[in-house]
Amino acid sequence: MTRTAASAESAVQALTVETTPLDDVRQLIPFLDPRQPLLWLRRGEGIAGVGEAVRLEFTGPRRIADAADAWRELAAAATVTDPVRLPGTGLVAFGSFAFADESEQASVLIVPSLVIGRRGGRSWVTRISAGDAGGVERADAGAAAAPKPTPFGPEFRLTMAPGRLSAAGYGEAVAAAVDRIATGEVGKVVLARELRAHLPAEADVRRALVELALGYSECWTFAVDGFVGASPETLVRVIAGRVDAQVLAGTAARGADADADARAADTLRASRKDRAEHTFAVDSVLESLRGHTGALETSAPFTLKLPNLWHLATDVAGTLADGSSALDLVAALHPTAAVAGTPREAALALIRELEPFDRGRYAGPTGWIGADGSGEWAIALRSAQLAPDGDLTAYAGGGIVADSDPVLEVAETTMKFRPIVEAFG
């Protein structure tokens, strides 16, 4: 684990945090840094971060557990004034974790210096500084650091090209996975492919975030450390002692008209192949959450409509039983069978063998954590990582089971790339 920013010497920084109500702020994205946005947004509500008061980096198999421990220490040492008391007020960090234990991509928790938030029609600003911000600084803090939106940079359009696994190569990997499933080595494995582009230095990333947030308003639009996307899948939320998740696995194209669309949803609901793929994912979530929660309620699987496709979905909800933080639950859950497979270790080994690239933070947990352990985390799907040199890598994958068809699986990844391809294209 490395600590950068503010003070590298002190083991735990004593942060001073002050939340104040704001008049309703309807648009959060214009407040963000054009190249380093920090965002968590759904249905027009969420949090936007500016600057970095603290940045914590983690790698390796214990990256999420280490982050959960580091966060507890940081939160315990902070002095927080929060009269608003909503999820996302007070001390928060944005986080994004690499999918794989062996990933070269750093996992991060970033505490911004300024957070602007909106929830339930109420808005606020939180200022976070290292050390005691009392006296003179505190007296004029409101006037000195009033958050300001900035105009967007010019429009841009990128063309995305195949990455290290082409569409044809992906089809071959799917066929190889189906063969391996036939041997009984795994029941399900999730394979992905990449698309790549280069973002010019002057391009304003907020333009892509606006597209994602408007086009996929029911999804979690996120931006953390250059990693952006609009994910439909809630890995876990912990709010006021309640735990919930929405498991997604099983996908179908939208129909061309209303009748065809309804038929597509019916076919997905009835599909044995998709039900099998879905059950693996639900079981993995229930198994990981049990032990941390009271009895878990699950909905029957239902079809979830997104602009680009249908998913099979199951809602899971319960009450937190052991005082775990949202990050503790993320550590217990990741990677679910929606993004790895079943059995988990064998599926991860097969992913390492068949995918010729590091997934980075794709399919990893991304979200935010609060001082009291509350938080909202998505599985980072429909996403792309922007490197400091402007290279952009987008990812999409799908669950492979015994009767998966390589041609259909390639088409499914094309549908899943749409949010990112259209936001940057």
Ligand SMILES: C=C(O[C@H]1C=CC=C(C(=O)O)[C@@H]1O)C(=O)O
């Ligand atoms: C792995 C992805 O989606 C997962 C989530 C929902 C449906 C999925 C599927 O039907 O294969 C995948 O499990 C992705 O979007 O890259």
